[in-house]
Amino acid sequence: MSQGTLLYAQSGGVTAVINATAAAVIGEARTRKIKVLAARNGILGALREELIDTSKESAAAIRALAQTPGGAFGSCRVKLKSLEADRARYERLLAVFKAHDVRWFLYNGGNDSADTALKVSQLAKAFDYPLTCIGVPKTVDNDLAVTDTCPGFGSAAKYTAVSVREAALDVAAMAETSTKVFVYEAMGRHAGWLAAAAGLAGQSPDDAPQIILFPERAYDEAAFLAQVKKVVAKVGWCVVVASEGIQHADGRFVADAGGGKDSFGHTQLGGVASYLAGRVKDQLGFKVHWTLPDYLQRSARHIASKTDWEQAQAVGKAAVQYALKGQNAVMPVIVRTSDAPYRWKIEAAPLEKVANHEKKMPNGFLRKDGYGITAAARKYLEPLIRGEAYPEFGRDGLPKYVALKNVAVKQKLPKWEG
């Protein structure tokens, strides 16, 4: 009788350390002689029966995987609906699982993935198929419930704080005759976690970033411009960090104001930083520079947080342990047991408590004026960016990131026409 296989899949936006989780999953399973398949492009690969045999990868490749950003098996942005609405897909998943003797399913993603893992576990139970489903946390958005933080966030947060501190030194040097205002756009559609992390770059209100714009506060243009003017008058220059998700009081996204069409009818891609920079230039007349780091902020493995990297591996290892113990429909979450010294442990949380919830930024994390973070926010955030976990670099000056062989498993089922 077969021992069963473990299926691992990556979902949603990738991070600097999701592959560290993957490496830990594979490493832990190997020590327990469990075969690990990976789905190509997340749940899509499971539906399409596009599975990867991770046993073809060397131990060295798996070690290198732990220091490689991106998603080595491919990710996807596909959300399964309810069991009723998407029944055919869920049943196809079970068919693929049966065909490959999948007894453990580890889905590495955010809210939606936790929800999918939960539903698959329910369906398996209904069909009396022995399957243990584990949600494995990951997201730079830091918006998963229950867990103290989400693997991937700490590294993006460190990138953000370091980049803002560095750019601020540049602006400070240039301000007398050139750039006086610098705008940095941080990821975060619904919650300003990464924008808040930028606040770690400075200690006092006169330190950069002097102004942070959070999606948790309505964007008031007149007040914002007045604040920029005030900061430039006092400090000589101003660094603004804006969350991509900031909205006007009436709920319109500020990002939607930028962009549109140019005079040729061409799409203009704007964004928040571009918009704010334009307003500062028009209304205050200051020379302004702006940055949109976009994917750089979530793939910057070279400046990963050691705390984050360790936690990414810890949840991977725990996920395998929970799976093999048959702890169905849980997620390994990070529990903070002490702020100073910072201590944490991994615990199993029911997927029901994680799926379809969203962790908001606590009100007490934002300064009264709405333009900065509080000591409470600092106490929470600072340990998450602590420590460096540099990848190995080659003689060519570049990080040694691995490209896996990703050998396909022979298909056993008819092609999926989903």
Place this chain on the structure above:
Amino acid sequence: MSQGTLLYAQSGGVTAVINATAAAVIGEARTRKIKVLAARNGILGALREELIDTSKESAAAIRALAQTPGGAFGSCRVKLKSLEADRARYERLLAVFKAHDVRWFLYNGGNDSADTALKVSQLAKAFDYPLTCIGVPKTVDNDLAVTDTCPGFGSAAKYTAVSVREAALDVAAMAETSTKVFVYEAMGRHAGWLAAAAGLAGQSPDDAPQIILFPERAYDEAAFLAQVKKVVAKVGWCVVVASEGIQHADGRFVADAGGGKDSFGHTQLGGVASYLAGRVKDQLGFKVHWTLPDYLQRSARHIASKTDWEQAQAVGKAAVQYALKGQNAVMPVIVRTSDAPYRWKIEAAPLEKVANHEKKMPNGFLRKDGYGITAAARKYLEPLIRGEAYPEFGRDGLPKYVALKNVAVKQKLPKWEG
């Protein structure tokens, strides 16, 4: 009789390692018991008699300076005109120099600064004032003549190659259901040196960046879009690196097509990446992401090139040595003596040969199709990004960058009304 003082000033856009040059200047002068003043905000500080007494900084602060990005004394974008057109300014400079017994003037910048240093030296000679002027190279644009490379470029180049490699792994993971094209905008108005450095991220034409757009080649939109389509068809996704200075065949900057005014009459700040991303989206229908790193690329001390960092210090040290030997109107330049193993030395070059010249990218560095770099380019560029020179990080997860005390020297002259 006074021994004389050495005046150091920073000019133009700052870099991740210009402070390493400053630290080397101060360090070398200290071992020779020479007093170093620094001008606040470059040549402006010299004109305004806003001078900083670097002897007030501790040895630890100067060591920390070597790992701090930005320009610690302030820089400026001020270009002095010819001796005839700007005579009053040049004479004011000499007056300030005399008042503070400045016998050595080290100007750390690009082409313009070399020109200013040269002119000041000519004027001093005309006035029979004993002054030795040294231009000290610095620019991420890598466009100084004579020197093999410019301190600051290697670190920005390393940032670019590493960031492109990292973002490419992200795009590759997302491409099946989401982003298929990623556009990275690199600095470089006149020459595509940083865009070329991105080419180091990949080895084969199918590796990212699959397309580089250089200002040295006319931008042909139809050909570009066809190439993106071809790459996506073959690879599944495509990373484009575009130099900010790319132009249409008729000389119009592509960046000028983006931007303009929105329907409210607000300034739209665009740029090349934003524009290209819009075209790809409109014409090919691919989901696209783009990044504008802006100042992040030139201030990213955390991913500085060790080669660059060492060269930045070497030119600083040599500048002091040349100055004290009375080698007037020269610049310490980097001479490459061997490609493999990479070897270099510092030599003195006449400022006349550097000032107002611009180093172009050799034709042989660009692939025939214009979308990538050649082996010759790789041979030149690769050693420049070699080695890591991480700054020290604190317990708070952030680099320990120093803020100097910058104690002002008492003014001796009437206020400058220039």
